[in-house]
Amino acid sequence: MPTVLITDAERGIAPEFVRQYARDGWRVIATCMQPAAAEELTSIADEYVTVEIHTLDVTDRDAIYELATKLEDTTIDILLNNAGVVSTDSDNLMALLPQRMCGLDFPEWEKLFRINTLGPMAMVEAFADLVAASGEKKIISLSSRLASIANNNDGAYYAYRSTNAALNAAMRSMAIDLAPSGIACAVLHSEDLDTPSFPAMPPPEGRTAVRNVESLRAQIAALVPENAGRFLGPDGREVAW
């Protein structure tokens, strides 16, 4: 049975990934910060015995290594770094979202760097051997089109853009460095969806969480070492760095 490890599966896009992989017969290792509050994830785990939930804060590197040790007898076919937030202040999302020049919040920016960039990198560092030992050997990080420097014609979103652009740069290097181990890395841009972190971004007409995840999973399934190291949209089209 293939295994996928998904970070931050508590809410937003991730539970749909968990549901679809489980439905297709995968073992799903889902991490989240507060399992007790993860109602949707818990109900999916109740439905599918192949879903297991582990508590993890992706900014806690020791905890990431503890989980890797706990899972050392497991091979991970797909490591899916879903971690990523626009703001850590869910009560003040609309004010913090654009983060324009006036009143830049540096402590918040540092927190986003730890969640959006360093967290996924620590996951790769800790789990690369378990991925290399698997059949599929894939590492995916969800990023955002807002991380594209080439396509930035609107400004704002300093923290979100830069922490995801840093993630992209690191993933590109990891794709090159992990290629000799047979691991294929890619960065995927999720379609805009109305999730807790992105309430101001209604989905495009006809786009649902289910279809979005189906499209992203198709890109993951199509990933092979020969086309790794790219930044792709859910339609498979390359996004300019």
Ligand SMILES: NC(=O)c1ccc[n+]([C@@H]2O[C@H](COP(=O)([O-])OP(=O)(O)OC[C@H]3O[C@@H](n4cnc5c(N)ncnc54)[C@H](OP(=O)(O)O)[C@@H]3O)[C@@H](O)[C@H]2O)c1
């Ligand atoms: N939704 C979109 O429109 C969109 C568009 C492009 C890209 N993306 C990308 O897709 C990914 C998922 O986005 P989403 O909209 O599903 O996000 P979301 O709904 O805001 O979910 C973010 C998750 O991250 C968790 N989290 C926050 N800090 C954490 C930490 N230190 N350790 C572990 N978990 C932590 C949150 O947990 P709590 O609930 O406990 O806070 C929450 O479960 C992100 O990488 C995002 O950049 C999303």
